[in-house]
């Protein structure tokens with residue numbers, strides 16, 4: 533699937549910490565059915581074969597809904613399950629190396645915290661940037677915080693879209709207005725909610741008011 537900035541509007545990222553009554557696939561199905569525009573499968577502690585099996589199952593669902601599937605960190609799994617793309621951080625393989633491995637057609641997302649990192653990631657072939665933590669995150673409590681001014685500077689520094697991440701909910705998303713983001717990435721604000729469809733719909737409506745078109 534070719535990257536388009538509209539895919540970033542409401543980007544859902546999975547985390548096993550929020551499964552319980554519903555398993556991950558059930559949660560993903562609900563998020564896809566209610567309108568997320570991108571899905572990242574993020575498994576930080578899973579055996580490689582289990583990750584691949586899960587990725588294949590998720591791949592079927594994202595195809596049904598026409599939503600891009602992005603794999604967190606693992607290029608081999610992304611290629612093996614024929615995902616639409618990969619997201620990497622500053623501690624992972626470099627953007628240039630990932631681009632070489634995945635080729636020109638898969639989507640590449642890179643986490644950045646500074647304008648310098650943003651420009652480098654863009655020049656190295658990133659399609660979009662993930663930037664945070666814009667609010668305290670219940671999922672990643674040690675995430676380095678960035679201010680709204682830092683986020684705006686990053687958005688201005690590159691011609692590719694930026695998705696904000698970290699503690700984003702329906703209640704606080706309007707605070708991102710004017711920063712220049714193309715969308716938001718959310719874990720607990722979607723998968724930590726008892727009513728995932730309601731959370732997705734409410735967030736999506738609010739995010740539309742905040743993003744640059």
Ligand SMILES: Cc1ncc(COP(=O)(O)OP(=O)(O)O)c(N)n1
Pocket residue numbers: 543545572574604605619620621622624641642643661662663672695697717
């Ligand atoms: C869309 C998006 N933005 C940022 C991140 C964080 O990536 P990273 O810094 O690699 O941290 P982990 O996800 O590995 O904890 C992301 N995953 N997605």
Ligand SMILES: Cc1nc(C(=O)O)sc1CCOP(=O)(O)O
Pocket residue numbers: 643663664665666668669670671672675676697698699700717718719720721
């Ligand atoms: C995976 C991740 N990366 C972050 C960063 O700042 O780079 S914050 C974060 C967790 C996002 O989860 P939640 O929406 O529950 O806060």
